[in-house]
Amino acid sequence: MPDTRKEEGPPGADSAWDNISRPQEDTSEPLLATSKRSGKASWAVTIATLLSLQLGWGLWLMPSDYARLGWVPATVVLGALTLSTIYSGHLLLRLYNAVPNAVLFGDIGEAAAGSRGRNLVYFVVYSLDATRCIILHLAATQSLQHASDRPDCLLCGLAVGAVAILLGQVRTLSELGWFLTLGTAAQLFALVVVVAKLFMSPLQGAGTELVHTGDTAAAIVAIMNMIFAYGGQFAYVEIMNSMRQPGRFTSAVSASTPVMSVAYLALGAIGYWSQGRSVQEIIIFGTGFDVWSRVAAGAILFQALAQYLVNLNVWTHNVLTVLARSKAKRSASSCNVCHAGDHKRLPWLVASVCIVGYSFGISVSLPFFSTLVGLVTSVTYLTCAYTIPCWFTLRLLGERVSRAEYWLLWALIPLSLAFSVVGLGSSVWALINNLGGGAL
Template identity: 25%
Template structure:
């Protein structure tokens, strides 16, 4: 929930609210990129035309589209990529390539839909605002719950990823997972005191550099040891290895983990709300999605064909022991810290606006202390979740089923269809089919995927260790 959200305010529809909605002509102009029709006034987007409520302070529009590329890539590239080779092993590499590419294209389209909605509803700087504009409060609250649950669960996942990076870095020692997560807290708490996405965008550039080094070292290690494949007895499978119920559960769980790699839509609207010119968002979208899809395919296929059926859930464990492995793990650790901070900032700001709206953007000691208190509580809860579900790919799958399916595919498509109906706009048949497909994916993931992932978590807890036990790096691979 960003600082402009207004759920629960009885006056938000009357005296304290200024809502600016574009006409049908404006929506079509944004949709088609046409110069005809009335242009959207960018100055209006950064003024009091947002919903105002209880001391609301709009986000400062200072972020350029290049910064946006770094913000999104810092969140998307990382924990998903280190799990992709193992998902290919469970679902088959041929099936994995098709699904990874298809979901990537749908993700890019979902980003475009969110941009159209943001340019149509000027108070649409969060999923909740858009939901209220196109439907009402029931859908608004559903969006709020899922989106901010997503941010929180991703914090737990990133904490787990950072802890596993520590285990990899200290490959010569057996480090308990919960000790590694505690050590991570010493780094994330100070970093999470950054209070705007614009500030974090500069850390995002550093984060992209760190994950790039990690991927490069992973690939160098894979390519330089390629001649060992025969001696290691590596095998490949283009299709799921197992059939029947067990095969379905394993492959479907792998697919939900794969979708996690694209789960960044939850922060698109917030990011647009800080852009100097949100018209430039499609430019950033085309760049970072092209890079991400190509990078995912290249790295996951290279690593899978190096390690095959011996791929670990956290692929850094596949690297041979030595200095390169330690450097790769340290770079991954630094990258994950920034990803954690991105999601923490969005969640902390949302809570701050609800509890102490008058202190938002005050830049004084009081605001800093309140921010510290909120972020400290959410980080502590994320630590509990990361140790309660200590299995990396299973936690990713659970997040994907509950949150990524709706936020990445379901909400953008549903909100767009509702907006077009509200505006009296006809949706082309190919876009209608794409939107309906995305809605089906979201519902299927929530209903079926959640159950499958919970089953996998229970199975792994019986095999590798119960929550909050000392899961060592040597057995948590």
């Protein structure tokens, strides 16, 4: 089988680029197994990882997103995000193949635009990693509050932090495959429970609209929430690097994304039909405190923790890799860190504890879930998923893309930047309103 990681380098690269090769991928092992020799993930485990990373709390915001936009705009946005997510995964795989030995997304940035590209990636992706951990800590905390019927945010936040630190010491994502799969299954179970309750107890006189023409800022925040629901591109390079067959990453994204879209469409449409414009922001918390509602909240606690662990793993790995490279540079030695499993246990423990610590502190101080999601998405998600990959593709592969794709890439760059600015303004305005009115 040809080496899937070896591709021609960027235009203008010297001939040494073509002499760099990767070991051939082993395709003889079962797809459902993790390679025991390398500790790398199979195709099926990669799908479970992608679903755990992306099929999360954006799902429970979907009915309120429909209420803020209306039937037609919300469904169109979902369709566009399905296609664009698959395309962005394809772009990042091509970039990964074009930069042999890339360990972090920043390595691709350096190959494309030198230190400027590397620093841009670090700023955007690390800001996203840092803030996403806060959001997921808050998600897990609120799930635990609802499941246990305990209003104590501080106590529930501490419990979530303790579990995250304990499970976060598993450094190889493939070894967490069982928990990621459990989280996805729990999410789907909760989805069935909530849908059943929405069908059985629709709100009398619930009103819906084809196109909602209300608050423009709220509508933009809703779109940002939907983008967040598909977000995960910040971790794609690390996930590819953890795969036994990186060349199959695009097919993994193509398999996982439609599953997410069906779940988003189903809950968004059913929740909006059942509750109308008065639907609660996080739909699962608007189904009451009966046994089934609390069981569903307990189920999504597993999913929130699964997402949290993936983000904690990626963020810890990134921080320690940068520190290891800096130390190696000062001592004029080589840095042999390629995967999360290469880090020593004590530095991993210290870094992960620090990340969980600040995530806990900020999440209990600013518990405005939807607004925080919109703010983070506008600042980092669009840039990470579209602006940066499109720019790097033009720099590294510009002469090898079709004319139609060339103009598509150039169009996506200003479009994503413009929408980021608009989303940021709307999210800041919503945050000011939250602080003034105390809405969660």
